[in-house]
Each structure stands twice: as structure tokens, then as C-alpha cells.
Amino acid sequence: MSALAVCTYCDTVHRRKDLPGRSSARCVTCDAPLYHANTEPAAMLAVTLTALAALIVANAFPLISLTSAGSATHATLWRAIVASYDQQAPFVAAGLAITLIFAPVIELGLLLWVLVPLVLRTRPPGFRLAMRTMSALRPWRLVEVFLLGVIIAIVKLTGLATAVLGWGAFGLAVMAFAMASLGSFDQAVLWSRFDEVSR
Amino acid sequence: MTAGELGVVKCETCNLVMRAPGDDAECSRCGERVVVRKPLSRCVALVIAAVALYFPANVLPMMKTEQFPLHRSDTILSGIKFLWREGSWELAVLVFTASILVPLTKLLALGFLLITSWRRSAWRPRARTNLYRVIEAIGHWSMLDVFVVSLLTAVVQLGRFANVEPGAAVLPFASVVVLTMLASASFDPRTIWDGVREVQHE
Numbered sequence: 001m002s003a004l005a006v007c008t009y010c011d012t013v014h015r016r017k018d019l020p021g022r023s024s025a026r027c028v029t030c031d032a033p034l035y036h037a038n039t040e041p042a043a044m045l046a047v048t049l050t051a052l053a054a055l056i057v058a059n060a061f062p063l064i065s066l067t068s069a070g071s072a073t074h075a076t077l078w079r080a081i082v083a084s085y086d087q088q089a090p091f092v093a094a095g096l097a098i099t100l101i102f103a104p105v106i107e108l109g110l111l112l113w114v115l116v117p118l119v120l121r122t123r124p125p126g127f128r129l130a131m132r133t134m135s136a137l138r139p140w141r142l143v144e145v146f147l148l149g150v151i152i153a154i155v156k157l158t159g160l161a162t163a164v165l166g167w168g169a170f171g172l173a174v175m176a177f178a179m180a181s182l183g184s185f186d187q188a189v190l191w192s193r194f195d196e197v198s199r
Numbered sequence: 200m201t202a203g204e205l206g207v208v209k210c211e212t213c214n215l216v217m218r219a220p221g222d223d224a225e226c227s228r229c230g231e232r233v234v235v236r237k238p239l240s241r242c243v244a245l246v247i248a249a250v251a252l253y254f255p256a257n258v259l260p261m262m263k264t265e266q267f268p269l270h271r272s273d274t275i276l277s278g279i280k281f282l283w284r285e286g287s288w289e290l291a292v293l294v295f296t297a298s299i300l301v302p303l304t305k306l307l308a309l310g311f312l313l314i315t316s317w318r319r320s321a322w323r324p325r326a327r328t329n330l331y332r333v334i335e336a337i338g339h340w341s342m343l344d345v346f347v348v349s350l351l352t353a354v355v356q357l358g359r360f361a362n363v364e365p366g367a368a369v370l371p372f373a374s375v376v377v378l379t380m381l382a383s384a385s386f387d388p389r390t391i392w393d394g395v396r397e398v399q400h401e
Contacts, residue, residue, distance in 0.1 A: 002215075006207070009331070010201075012200070030328040031325065031328075066354060089369065091369075095373060132230065132231050140339075155287060191214070191229075
């Protein structure tokens with residue numbers, strides 16, 4: 001039955017075909033994307049490492065730097081979270097920490113955990129749980145929304161002080177692109193490689 | 200040919216196609232629960248909760264700004280007006296789209312999809328599927344204003360030359376966004392097509 005592809009949106013059954021290059025198949029009934037051409041897990045690993053490096057930059061360097069009356073302040077992601085907590089907004093602080101730090105770290109960490117063994121053609125421990133956790137976290141990727149938020153915050157600050165984008169915002173941008181690219185990979189590649197190495 | 204007619208079902212987590220199990224079965228490959236159709240009731244409940252919170256989210260202040268001697272308290276809409284006049288109209292349009300247009304469209308669209316699915320309507324299923332795919336894709340952008348407010352709170356406080364505080368609307372607004380995201384995830388687009396197929400079989 002692995003020769004069949006079922007559409008998530010309308011339940012139509014298709015016979016799978018080999019697709020050329022980076023193309024994707026669409027459902028004949030409702031036109032929704034069905035599956036992508038096979039990619040190498042090694043390509044996913046490269047993008048994952050890029051996203052992780054960008055995540056470190058996004059967290060270590062200031063997102064926004066402010067100068068007002070001769071004094072400069074640099075707002076990093078972590079200081080923004082701590083400041084929201086201090087301003088009697090613990091839910092906001094928790095939301096920021098979860099969507100911008102914990103969820104991406106867990107998702108990228110798990111991806112690395114499964115990809116390295118799969119690329120080396122060995123069986124990753126805890127593969128099923130890791131895959132389920134990742135698929136539960138996927139809808140909560142908000143990095144690209146936060147990036148736009150940083151840009152709008154800077155425009156709103158121009159009346160109050162001189163605000164410029166920091167290196168952290170650059171890291172955030174790379175991370176947003178890398179994670180969007182990870183979303184375009186077909187997870188089926190990981191399952192078929194897993195089935196292959198489990199045999 | 201549909202999976203239902205063939206007696207198979209696809210696991211939504213790992214895409215494995217398997218023989219349709221009874222209720223509460225687990226996928227043999229990934230271990231996730233497999234359901235033939237998600238019930239409409241959960242989505243209905245989430246939409247109702249989101250509609251209820253939509254009012255406080257828009258009426259209460261989203262952000263309070265103090266810069267001596269000025270003091271302002273902005274709701275989502277007045278914040279957008281302020282951005283339009285003082286900042287740039289492009290960003291005002293962007294924030295308006297993310298904070299007002301997207302949540303409203305999402306709630307109306309989900310309501311429409313739920314009613315048509317519930318009535319097993321055969322009206323333009325392809326258009327309704329596309330509508331669902333759009334609201335699924337744009338939903339999380341509504342979080343924009345919450346991020347802007349918390350960033351401003353943090354940055355301005357660190358700068359110590361003014362004070363920005365998140366208003367009472369932040370929590371209900373963030374809840375609306377989360378609830379609509381959960382609602383669209385709990386809607387089963389295959390129910391759009393069930394009505395169409397019933398008509399074809401008659």
C-alpha cells in the first residue's frame with residue numbers, strides 16, 4: 001500500500017509515481033499538494049545545521065539597538081522575555097520563550113537527532129516519538145512572524161529614540177528562511193529511509 | 200476513488216496508508232492515533248470560544264505608552280491609526296491585515312466551512328478546500344501585534360527614557376489567535392467532499 005498516496009484534503013487515492021527533480025504532485029480532485037519528489041536526508045541535514053547556527057546568532061546578539069540621549073541599549077531576545085516577565089506579563093513572556101526559543105530548539109534538536117544516524121544509514125533511537133513530537137510542533141513555528149514584529153517595533157520606536165536592527169535580527173531572518181525551507185521537505189523521505197535501515 | 204471507498208485510511212502524521220481500523224486505532228508505523236474523520240464538534244467549540252474572546256481583544260487596550268508628558272492607551276485599531284499617521288502607511292496596512300483582517304476572515308471562513316460541511320453541501324468543494332488551505336496558511340501571522348507589543352515593552356524599558364506596558368487585550372488577543380489556529384487544525388477538510396460524494400452516489 002506504500003504505492004498509494006491519499007490526499008489529506010479530499011481523501012482521493014492516487015498511485016504514486018517517481019517525480020523528477022524538485023517537483024511535486026498535486027491532487028487530481030482538489031489540486032492540493034500531494035507529495036514532493038524524493039530528496040536526500042543529507043540536504044535536510046545541511047539546512048538543519050544552518051538553522052541551528054542562525055538560532056545561536058539570533059539568541060546571542062541584540063535584535064534591536066537603541067540610542068537615546070547618548071546612552072545605548074541592546075535588546076536581545078532573552079532580555080525581551082525577561083523584561084515582559086518583569087512588566088507583569090508572565091503569559092506573554094512564557095509565550096515568547098516557548099514559540100521563539102524552546103519550540104525551535106526542540107524541533108531542530110530532534111531533527112538533528114534523527115538526521116545524523118539516517119544519513120549514516122543507522123537506526124536513530126526514539127525515531128517514532130521524535131517524528132510525532134516534530135509534527136506536533138510544526139504548526140507553532142512563529143519565527144517569521146516575530147521577524148516582521150521586530151521591523152514594525154523599530155518603526156514604532158523612531159519617534160522615541162534611534163533604533164537600528166542588530167545582528168540578532170539577521171540571525172532571525174536566516175533562521176526563518178531555513179525553517180521555511182525545512183517545511184518544504186517531504187517528511188516521507190525520513191520514514192522511507194528509516195524503513196530502509198530498519199530492515 | 201477515495202480512501203473511504205477503498206477501505207483504507209492515511210495516517211496524518213507519517214502518511215502511511217493502512218487498512219481502515221476501528222475507532223481509537225494507532226498507526227502501526229508512528230504510533231499516532233488514526234481517525235477516519237475528525238468530528239465537527241471540537242472545531243465548533245473552538246470557534247465559539249474564539250468569537251467570545253474576540254470582543255475583549257478588540258475593545259480593551261493593547262498597549263499603554265508613557266513618555267512625559269504624553270500618555271496614550273491604544274487598542275489594536277487605534278494603534279493602527281497611530282501607525283498610519285505617524286509611521287508609515289505600508290506597515291499600518293500590514294498590521295491591519297495581520298491583526299484585524301486575518302482573524303476576522305478566519306472566523307467567518309471557519310463558520311462557513313463548518314455550516315456547509317454540517318449540511319453536507321455539494322456547493323463548490325474545490326473553492327471551499329482552497330479557502331481552508333488559505334486560512335490554514337495565514338493563521339499564525341495574527342500573532343504579529345502581540346510580538347510588537349512585547350518587543351516594545353522590553354526595548355523601551357531597557358532604554359529607560361519612556362515606559363511601554365502591555366494592555367489587558369494582549370492575553371485575550373493571543374488566545375483568539377491560538378484558538379483559531381487550533382480550530383483550523385481540528386477542522387477536517389475531507390468532510391467538505393463527503394457531501395459531494397453522497398450526491399454522486401445517488
